Amino acid sequence: xxTTYLERLLDPWRxxxxxxxxxxxxxxxxxxxxPAVNVWVNGDNAVITTEIPGIDRNTIxxxxxxxxxxxxxxxxxxxxxxxxxxHRHELWHGKFSKTVKLPFNIDADKVNATYRNGVLQIxxxxxxxxxxxxxxxx
Amino acid sequence: xxxxxxxxxxxxxxxxxxxxxxRETRVYTPAVDIIEKSNDxxxxxxxxxxxxxSVDVTLEKDLLTIYGKIEPEIPANHKLVISEYGIGDYQxxxxxxxxxxxxxxxxxxxDGVLRLVLPKAEKEKTRKIPVTAHA
Numbered sequence: 001x002x003t004t005y006l007e008r009l010l011d012p013w014r015x016x017x018x019x020x021x022x023x024x025x026x027x028x029x030x031x032x033x034x035p036a037v038n039v040w041v042n043g044d045n046a047v048i049t050t051e052i053p054g055i056d057r058n059t060i061x062x063x064x065x066x067x068x069x070x071x072x073x074x075x076x077x078x079x080x081x082x083x084x085x086x087h088r089h090e091l092w093h094g095k096f097s098k099t100v101k102l103p104f105n106i107d108a109d110k111v112n113a114t115y116r117n118g119v120l121q122i123x124x125x126x127x128x129x130x131x132x133x134x135x136x137x138x
Numbered sequence: 139x140x141x142x143x144x145x146x147x148x149x150x151x152x153x154x155x156x157x158x159x160x161r162e163t164r165v166y167t168p169a170v171d172i173i174e175k176s177n178d179x180x181x182x183x184x185x186x187x188x189x190x191x192s193v194d195v196t197l198e199k200d201l202l203t204i205y206g207k208i209e210p211e212i213p214a215n216h217k218l219v220i221s222e223y224g225i226g227d228y229q230x231x232x233x234x235x236x237x238x239x240x241x242x243x244x245x246x247x248x249d250g251v252l253r254l255v256l257p258k259a260e261k262e263k264t265r266k267i268p269v270t271a272h273a
Contacts (some may be wrong), residue, residue, distance in 0.1 A: 040216035051186035053250030118186035118250015
């Protein structure tokens with residue numbers, strides 16, 4: 001795919017991506033990196049997907065404010081009273097929180113989230129009032 | 139920071155020499171916990187995106203292989219603008235010792251986590267030997 005200089009200049013997602021990288025660089029300490037997210041867009045709608053297996057859906061907290069989406073939740077370690085020893089311990093446990101900024105304000109009432117097979121998918125439409133409008137000249 | 143980042147990246151599975159894949163997809167090694175309990179060994183594997191129909195557990199001699207097939211869910215007409223993780227199948231192989239009762243291995247999957255319960259063979263279970271006082 002070839003893009004002209006002008007197209008690159010006009011692509012808001014490019015700038016958004018750069019900003020996200022900058023933001024992530026400064027608060028990537030601790031658990032803020034988990035979980036990894038993919039962000040998909042189609043004009044005035046964005047979809048965030050993230051892989052957070054083994055989490056009770058009732059403990060997932062999604063909040064939207066302006067152009068920012070915050071996810072948080074926790075994954076407790078396997079608990080048993082019987083004696084046990086770990087031969088391998090690679091799974092991630094603990095609390096997580098992650099913030100993703102979109103380049104538009106989100107219509108919080110129309111946000112839709114599903115959690116299936118350990119994959120969380122959040123659909124975030126742009127706020128109607130923020131969309132560009134054509135002004136008729138009288 | 140670099141350490142946290144590294145752990146969050148999914149690891150791509152390495153291919154054995156002379157083996158070619160026939161499916162055009164990436165294959166990741168799922169992270170696992172292997173926990174030994176008194177009566178069985180539990181393997182938990184993170185395989186987000188798989189369900190009971192898309193995961194295969196095969197046992198060939200002493201090799202237990204788990205394979206999760208992923209049908210990527212791509213939102214229709216959307217363009218990927220930020221990609222922090224890759225999507226692909228999962229595969230990992232475990233060598234079982236003779237102490238496992240291979241006929242009674244159980245596998246369940248829930249919220250993208252595969253749980254295998256490998257019961258220990260009867261003779262391998264830890265037994266408590268009662269000590270009686272000599273009269």
